Amino acid sequence: xxxxxTLIKDPKYQQQGPxxxxxxxxxxxxxxxxxxxxxxxxxxxxxxxxxxxxDAHGAPPVDLATWKFxxxxxxxxxxxxxxxxxxxxxxxxxxxxxxxxxxxxxxxNIWTGVPTREIAKLAGVKPEAKFVLALAYDHGWTTNVPxxxxxxxxxxxxFLHDGAPIEPEHGGPVRLIIPxxxxxxxxxxxxxxxxxxxxxxxxxxxxxxxxxxxPWTGGDGERFRW
Amino acid sequence: xxxxYAELMPSFPLFKGFTASGAKRLLDSGxxxxxxxxxxxxxxxxxxxxxxxxxxxxxxxxxDREGQHLVxxxxxxxxxxxxxxxxxxxxxxxxxxAKNDAAVLEWSDEAFRTLLLRDPxxxxxxxxxxxxxxxxxxxxxxxSVIDAQEEAHKSYSADS
Numbered sequence: 495x496x497x498x499x500t501l502i503k504d505p506k507y508q509q510q511g512p513x514x515x516x517x518x519x520x521x522x523x524x525x526x527x528x529x530x531x532x533x534x535x536x537x538x539x540x541x542x543x544x545x546x547x548x549d550a551h552g553a554p555p556v557d558l559a560t561w562k563f564x565x566x567x568x569x570x571x572x573x574x575x576x577x578x579x580x581x582x583x584x585x586x587x588x589x590x591x592x593x594x595x596x597x598x599x600x601x602x603n604i605w606t607g608v609p610t611r612e613i614a615k616l617a618g619v620k621p622e623a624k625f626v627l628a629l630a631y632d633h634g635w636t637t638n639v640p641x642x643x644x645x646x647x648x649x650x651x652x653f654l655h656d657g658a659p660i661e662p663e664h665g666g667p668v669r670l671i672i673p674x675x676x677x678x679x680x681x682x683x684x685x686x687x688x689x690x691x692x693x694x695x696x697x698x699x700x701x702x703x704x705x706x707x708x709p710w711t712g713g714d715g716e717r718f719r720w
Numbered sequence: 721x722x723x724x725y726a727e728l729m730p731s732f733p734l735f736k737g738f739t740a741s742g743a744k745r746l747l748d749s750g751x752x753x754x755x756x757x758x759x760x761x762x763x764x765x766x767x768x769x770x771x772x773x774x775x776x777x778x779x780x781x782x783x784d785r786e787g788q789h790l791v792x793x794x795x796x797x798x799x800x801x802x803x804x805x806x807x808x809x810x811x812x813x814x815x816x817x818a819k820n821d822a823a824v825l826e827w828s829d830e831a832f833r834t835l836l837l838r839d840p841x842x843x844x845x846x847x848x849x850x851x852x853x854x855x856x857x858x859x860x861x862x863x864s865v866i867d868a869q870e871e872a873h874k875s876y877s878a879d880s
Contacts, residue, residue, distance in 0.1 A: 550838055551838075595840065595841075695741075695742070699742075700742030701738055701742040701839060701841065702736065702737030702742070702841055702842075703737075718737060718841050719736070720737045720845070
């Protein structure tokens with residue numbers, strides 16, 4: 495089988511151009527505001543039709559039977575969910591684009607999952623919480639996100655991508671999705687969040703990556719701190 | 721001791737923006753080695769299976785030619801050495817010895833390649849630095865050729 499055949503048979507390979515938000519025929523879907531931009535590709539990025547895989551350590555073993563999602567830090571009530579409990583929470587669909595700091599963008603994604611706002615509401619986030627540290631299953635991997643981005647309407651803890659369960663290599667069973675920041679902030683294999691008053695560098699941020707990571711500002715996006 | 725190096729590394733331009741824990745992770749991916757003044761860390765012609773980051777002290781990069789000891793450059797804390805031979809799979813192009821007592825971080829070939837593959841920011845910085853060094857060497861080579869031509873021309877003019 496040729497490379498091209500392999501690619502075309504990949505169900506995640508996008509054979510069409512990206513749909514416009516108006517073409518998304520899904521009731522109550524949340525449209526990520528950046529998909530309404532005239533040019534949906536941020537500066538310095540190129541569109542990919544594939545679904546590349548990048549991570550720090552490879553997919554960690556995640557046992558679905560003991561999987562747990564915890565909410566801690568500056569909250570009124572600490573929370574812990576099993577996977578079954580988490581999947582029972584109110585879910586939404588989000589139509590969004592996905593921008594990797596390594597300069598590829600995958601447009602036109604539909605994510606299904608629990609809105610970050612729902613988690614914040616259940617936990618009762620204290621007003622002094624200004625940052626969120628997302629905690630992941632891979633060797634203590636973390637990433638820091640300003641609370642205002644974490645709580646955007648299009649941010650969610652996703653368990654479906656384009657209607658199918660998120661494969662382990664793409665961060666399943668549950669990954670954070672923050673469409674308005676570079677994709678490394680969308681923690682794969684997420685196991686919880688910690689609300690913080692002060693910003694605290696996560697895994698890549700400790701290596702000089704940007705503390706916020708907005709792809710649309712700074713001329714070439716907020717990629718690194720050097 | 722590692723903690724001191726972890727505090728030190730973010731002051732090197734190559735690791736600007738690193739936190740001490742980010743630097744500690746890099747230290748953990750290699751091995752810290754102490755070398756006394758005069759110790760030879762690698763030899764010209766050897767196969768290249770590790771990359772060095774100078775942590776403290778000064779290293780001398782040299783070649784011995786026809787009985788002459790030729791120092792090509794000196795590497796200071798924050799400089800990376802030996803990465804091109806590792807990446808290109810070619811023998812060492814020069815030897816390196818400690819000019820004074822020095823500490824280095826030694827990454828194995830595999831650890832270094834893994835770092836570059838996993839961390840696009842760091843690989844961009846390391847490649848940029850390596851290419852800058854190559855361009856400087858090329859410029860210096862061109863200057864030497866021009867100087868040599870001028871010398872030859874002067875000598876020819878004087879002869880005639």
